[in-house]
Amino acid sequence: MARTLYNRLGEIKGITKLVDDVVDLHMGNPTISPRFVPYRDQPDRLRLIKQHTVHFFCAGAGGPQEYKGRDMVTTHKGMNISEQEFMAVVDDILEAMDVNNYGDEEKKDVLAILYSLKGGVIRL
Numbered sequence: 324m325a326r327t328l329y330n331r332l333g334e335i336k337g338i339t340k341l342v343d344d345v346v347d348l349h350m351g352n353p354t355i356s357p358r359f360v361p362y363r364d365q366p367d368r369l370r371l372i373k374q375h376t377v378h379f380f381c382a383g384a385g386g387p388q389e390y391k392g393r394d395m396v397t398t399h400k401g402m403n404i405s406e407q408e409f410m411a412v413v414d415d416i417l418e419a420m421d422v423n424n425y426g427d428e429e430k431k432d433v434l435a436i437l438y439s440l441k442g443g444v445i446r447l
């Protein structure tokens with residue numbers, strides 16, 4: 324059977340590492356750090372958001388996890404996230420994928436998923 328994107332991303336272990344690395348990069352990325360640094364003072368909330376994000380990507384990539392967080396529009400509504408901020412998030416994800424030695428096919432597949440969700444994230 325063909326390997327799913329979930330398999331190719333290293334399943335929950337690989338995706339958890341990716342999300343950890345991406346959030347660390349967001350904390351140091353001046354375009355978006357003001358959105359994320361405040362969560363350093365709310366470790367329980369940060370843990371939950373990260374867990375939701377891991378499950379969101381696992382489920383979206385074909386994994387068995389159930390996503391128990393909010394939908395994208397509800398989550399990002401009122402934040403008025405700009406196109407530039409969206410690009411900064413995409414950059415951090417691609418950088419984390421580089422660092423973790425994912426290939427171009429996986430990066431392309433992840434990019435396609437991110438862009439398909441863009442309308443539910445920016446300018447809300």
Ligand code: HEM
Nearest residue numbers: 355358372375376379392393398404408409412437440444
């Ligand atoms: C396609 C791109 C994106 C996806 C798939 C995504 C996905 C998610 C998910 C799954 C959550 C957790 C929701 C929950 O716990 O209920 C979340 C939360 C969050 N996202 Fe995004 N996100 C994206 C882009 C962005 C961008 C560009 C920003 C801003 C720079 C952003 C800022 C946040 C913040 C601040 C939270 C925490 C919200 C809270 O505390 O209520 N996201 N996102």
